[in-house]
Amino acid sequence: MSHDLLVALPIVIPLVTGVIALLFYEQRETQRIISAIGAAALLIAGIALLLEVRAEGILVSDMGGWPAPFGIPFVADLLSAVLVMMTGLIAFTVALYSLATMDPRRESFGFYPLFHILLMGIAGSFLTGDMFNLFVWFEVMLIASFVLIALGGERAQLEGAIKYVALNLISSAILLAAIGLLYGVAGTLNMADLGMKLQDVDEPWLVTTIGMLFLVSFGIKAAIFPMFFWLPASYHTPPIAVTALVAALLSKVGVYALIRAFTLIFTQETGYTHQILLVVAGLTMVTGVLGAVAQYEVRKLLSFHIISQIGYMLVGLAILSPLALAGSIFYIVHNMVTKTNLFLISGAAYRLQGTYELKQLGSLYRYHPYISALFFVSAMALAGMPPFSGFFAKLTLVRGSLEVEHYIIVAVALFTSVLTLFSMTKIWTEGYWTPSEAEENDELPPGVNSWPGWNSQMLAMFVPIIILATLSVGMGIFAQPVISLLIETAEQLLEPSLYIEAVIGDES
Amino acid sequence: METLMAILIGGLFASGIYLMLRRSIVKLAIGLVLLSQSANLTIFTVAGLTRGNPPLVPEGESMPLVPYADPLPQALVLTAIVIGFGVLAFTLVLVKRVYQTVGTDDMDEMRSTDGFKD
Numbered sequence: 109m110s111h112d113l114l115v116a117l118p119i120v121i122p123l124v125t126g127v128i129a130l131l132f133y134e135q136r137e138t139q140r141i142i143s144a145i146g147a148a149a150l151l152i153a154g155i156a157l158l159l160e161v162r163a164e165g166i167l168v169s170d171m172g173g174w175p176a177p178f179g180i181p182f183v184a185d186l187l188s189a190v191l192v193m194m195t196g197l198i199a200f201t202v203a204l205y206s207l208a209t210m211d212p213r214r215e216s217f218g219f220y221p222l223f224h225i226l227l228m229g230i231a232g233s234f235l236t237g238d239m240f241n242l243f244v245w246f247e248v249m250l251i252a253s254f255v256l257i258a259l260g261g262e263r264a265q266l267e268g269a270i271k272y273v274a275l276n277l278i279s280s281a282i283l284l285a286a287i288g289l290l291y292g293v294a295g296t297l298n299m300a301d302l303g304m305k306l307q308d309v310d311e312p313w314l315v316t317t318i319g320m321l322f323l324v325s326f327g328i329k330a331a332i333f334p335m336f337f338w339l340p341a342s343y344h345t346p347p348i349a350v351t352a353l354v355a356a357l358l359s360k361v362g363v364y365a366l367i368r369a370f371t372l373i374f375t376q377e378t379g380y381t382h383q384i385l386l387v388v389a390g391l392t393m394v395t396g397v398l399g400a401v402a403q404y405e406v407r408k409l410l411s412f413h414i415i416s417q418i419g420y421m422l423v424g425l426a427i428l429s430p431l432a433l434a435g436s437i438f439y440i441v442h443n444m445v446t447k448t449n450l451f452l453i454s455g456a457a458y459r460l461q462g463t464y465e466l467k468q469l470g471s472l473y474r475y476h477p478y479i480s481a482l483f484f485v486s487a488m489a490l491a492g493m494p495p496f497s498g499f500f501a502k503l504t505l506v507r508g509s510l511e512v513e514h515y516i517i518v519a520v521a522l523f524t525s526v527l528t529l530f531s532m533t534k535i536w537t538e539g540y541w542t543p544s545e546a547e548e549n550d551e552l553p554p555g556v557n558s559w560p561g562w563n564s565q566m567l568a569m570f571v572p573i574i575i576l577a578t579l580s581v582g583m584g585i586f587a588q589p590v591i592s593l594l595i596e597t598a599e600q601l602l603e604p605s606l607y608i609e610a611v612i613g614d615e616s
Numbered sequence: 617m618e619t620l621m622a623i624l625i626g627g628l629f630a631s632g633i634y635l636m637l638r639r640s641i642v643k644l645a646i647g648l649v650l651l652s653q654s655a656n657l658t659i660f661t662v663a664g665l666t667r668g669n670p671p672l673v674p675e676g677e678s679m680p681l682v683p684y685a686d687p688l689p690q691a692l693v694l695t696a697i698v699i700g701f702g703v704l705a706f707t708l709v710l711v712k713r714v715y716q717t718v719g720t721d722d723m724d725e726m727r728s729t730d731g732f733k734d
Contacts, residue, residue, distance in 0.1 A: 240692055247699045254706055258713070266714045267726040273707055274636070274644055280703075281632075281651040284696055288659030291689065341730045 114160055115169040115182045117153040118192045118231040121146060122199075126224035136215045140207055143220040147196070147203035150227060154189075154196030161189040162593070166600070166610035168237070176237070176611045177298035183237035183611055186597035187437065191234045191364055194444050197579075198356045199227050201572035205452055206349035208568035209459070214260050214347065222259070226252035226353070233361050237611055239287050239297040242365065246283070246329070250276050253358060256350045257342055268342030275338040279328035286321035293318065300611035303372045303604050312376040319374035319381055326369065330362025332422065333392040336415045340399065343414070344407035348455030351407060355414055356448040360440055363421045367436075370425055371601045378428065386426035390517055393419030393524040400531045406454040406464045406539070409531060410447065413490065416524060417443050423505055423517055424598075432508025433598035434591065438501040441590075442489070442583060446498065449486040449576035453479060456569050457539070460559075466535060470544025476559065479570075480540050482577045487536065489580040491529035497583035504591060621661040628654035639723045641711050648707060652700040656693045663689035 125146025132138040161167055167184045170176060184192070203223065210219055229249025236242050254276075258269035291297055293314055294305045306315050324335070331339040339359070343351055366385075374381060396416025403409035417439065424436025454464060456479055461469050473480040489496035502525060509518045560566060583590050600606055628650050635647030668683035715721050 240695070244695065244699065247703065251703060251706060254703075254710070258710060261713060261717065263717050264729050266710070266717050268729045269710060270641060270644075270714050270723075270726065273710060274648065277648045277703060277707070278636070278651065281648075281655045284652070284655035285658045288655070288662045288689070288692070291659065291692070292662030292664070337730075345729055 111160070111164075111167045112169040114153075114157050115167050115184050115235060118150060118157060118196070118235065119182075119228055121150045121153055122224040122228035122231060125149075126221045126228065129221045129224065130218070133218065133221075136212065139215065139220045143203050143223060144207065146224055147199040147227075150231075151193070151196035151200040154193035157184055158186075158189040158193045161186055162596075166607060168610050175613075177296050177301035180241050181237040181298070181300075181611050182235045183300075183607070184235055185607060185610075186593075186600050187364070187367065188234045190437065190441065190593070190597060191360070192231055194441055195227065195230050195234070195357060198353065198444055198448055199223075201448065201452070201575055202349055202353045202356075204568050205352070205455070205572045208565040209349050209455055210347060211260075217259060219256070219259065222252050222256050223353070226256060226357075230357050230361055234364060237299050239290065239299060239302065243280070243283055243287060246361075247280065249358070249361065250280070253354055257346050257354070259350075260346065262345070264345040268345035271338045272342035275328055275335075279325045282321055282328075283325035286318055286325060289318045289321070298611070299368065299372055300608040303375075304608050304612065306373060306376065309376075315374065316377045316381060319369070320384075322369050322374070323366070323381070323384070326362050326365040327388070328362075329359065330366060330418055331359050331415050332388050332418055333395050333415075336392070336396070336418075339415060340408060340411045343411040344405070348407070348451055348458065351411075352448045352451035352455070355411070355451055356444045359414060359418055360421075360444060363418060363440060366422070367425050367433075367601065371428070371433075372604045372607060375604070382426045382428060385422055386514070386517060389419045389422035389426050390520040391419070392416065392422065393520055397524045397527040397531070401527055401534075403531075404466045404538070406457075406466060406469075406535065407451070409466075409535065410450055410454065413528065413531070414443075414447060416528065417447070419524070420502070420505060420521060423521065424508060427509055427512055427514055427517075428602065429508050429512050430595055430598045430602055431511060432505060433601060434594040435501060435503075435505030435508045437594045437597055438497075438504055438591065441594075442497040442501040442580065445576050445580050445583070446486050446489045449573060449580065450483070450490065452569075452573050452576070453483045453486060456573065457483075459569065466538035468544050468546065469539035470547045471541065473540040479573075482573055483540065484536070485577045486580060487532040489584070491532045492525050493529070495581070495584040497580045497587075500584055500587040500591065504594075617665050618661060621657065621665070625654050625657050625661065628657065641714060641721050641723060644723070645704070645707050645711050649700075649704055652696070652704075656696050656700070659689050659693050659696070 125142060129139045129142045161184050169182045171180050226249055229245050229252055232245035233242055236245055254273050257272055258265055294302055296302060309315055328335045343355055393416050396412050400409050400412035420439045421436050424432040457472060458464055460476060463469060489498040492498040492502040506518050632647045632650030635643045663686055666683050666685045668685050669681040671680045671684045671687045673680050718726060
């Protein structure tokens with residue numbers, strides 16, 4: 109298959125799926141089938157892209173045949189390819205899950221088309237090689253996520269949505285202004301060209317200032333300290349399938365943009381910019397987890413954990429050594445799998461028990477041991493217990509930081525990890541072990557705690573959870589191939605000339 | 617001219633942020649509009665305000681006549697305006713729905729989902 113097609117497919121597939129689903133706007137059943145097929149196709153395209161990039165090196169496709177830096181190139185390096193594949197995986201599992209959990213009303217208001225347009229925006233952001241084009245993909249992604257979060261129109265959703273919309277639009281305005289300034293300084297917006305031209309610019313302080321604007325803008329999207337307040341206010345309000353999707357993918361796009369910008373473009377004064385990143389990473393970890401410890405509603409608790417884990421993902425970027433950066437990317441991958449799974453499991457628990465409140469969930473372990481086992485695997489993976497994926501992600505990150513003697517950030521990371529374990533055990537003891545008050549007083553409403561049996565809905569709900577849980581065990585047990593792939597990825601990122609050469613070609 | 621534009625852009629940013637800090641959600645929406653417009657003007661100004669030839673290559677030449685106006689920032693601004701327009705339309709509908717559902721336009725009354733109190 110030609111390279112152009114491989115690079116374009118992750119964007120084309122969701123677009124086509126979304127459009128076809130729109131054509132069948134009145135027929136919910138057809139839309140459901142189209143959505144599942146489209147998501148599976150995206151996963152396959154992602155895997156094919158990753159295999160090809162690993163074999164052939166960085167793939168570049170010049171859209172419209174205009175050579176870079178004049179046209180807009182789509183570039184798939186290892187980082188992009190890994191993230192596109194993960195997007196496909198999350199899309200596939202959440203699409204299956206939403207077949208069982210999405211209510212007919214939301215389905216008939218265009219849930220599936222929006223779902224795939226969101227995926228298109230995400231894949232586009234991962235693959236584009238042009239700064240302004242990145243802004244455009246961000247907007248595609250944002251407008252789809254705005255509607256997904258507000259779809260249904262419950263009071264909590266609308267309250268959350270207004271904050272989400274306002275802060276993300278501020279971030280877009282800052283991004284736009286920063287892009288303008290960048291164009292004023294460099295006269296180009298092609299990322300590879302920027303990476304080359306900004307190396308010998310006369311005024312490095314000006315570039316660093318613009319870099320800080322990008323940090324703020326991408327930082328709001330990635331929910332880093334102190335710009336994360338929109339996240340816990342909005343992520344827990346929509347239905348669980350939407351929460352799982354945005355939690356797994358949206359803030360990671362922000363992290364991806366930060367990694368791309370601060371390894372390729374803003375590398376003039378790394379001593380200064382990356383010091384700021386390191387401090388921010390530490391603060392993000394600690395504030396996020398402290399927020400989580402105080403919560404008793406599963407979805408809010410998990411939302412705060414997203415923030416804390418964004419901190420881990422920034423550590424590797426701040427340290428800029430191959431091993432630490434590989435640890436960060438491992439963390440992104442691991443986090444996409446486990447965090448999605450925890451949300452999906454809490455959705456399944458909601459289906460069985462009718463609540464997200466820990467105090468009312470009560471002794472899930474006694475009535476539903478299987479779902480409890482699945483939760484246990486994901487929770488321990490999130491907290492970083494061996495042999496699950498989180499352990500090796502943290503191990504790589506910590507080893508990478510120790511190698512370059514950043515002891516403080518290691519201490520912060522380990523402290524955060526203890527608190528993560530604490531809040532996971534809190535869910536376990538409160539929600540899975542301790543009987544709820546209603547149960548102790550024999551006041552349970554009828555039907556609660558009974559197992560509905562394996563009908564097709566239950567299958568659509570549990571198959572994705574089992575796939576993700578297996579993956580988080582698998583990435584732990586077979587950590588070696590994953591780590592070697594990610595170290596390759598990190599080395600590619602730390603060698604920007606590879607990217608520049610692939611896009612622009614040789615200096616001739 | 618650049619100085620004048622810089623003052624204008626600064627003023628727009630400042631008023632946008634001031635409006636967003638108010639408690640009314642309608643003012644929030646207006647603030648967002650001002651913010652995105654000032655970003656557009658930034659692109660326009662930073663790329664250089666040139667009075668010159670159109671960026672067309674005359675017959676027999678290989679480059680447009682210098683000084684020519686750079687068309688790229690205009691394309692960027694145009695794209696950004698269109699996107700901003702779409703997003704604004706959504707924001708207005710959202711503001712209306714929020715007002716109808718919550719029954720107030722005061723941001724301070726919309727804190728039930730923040731997660732900082734139980």
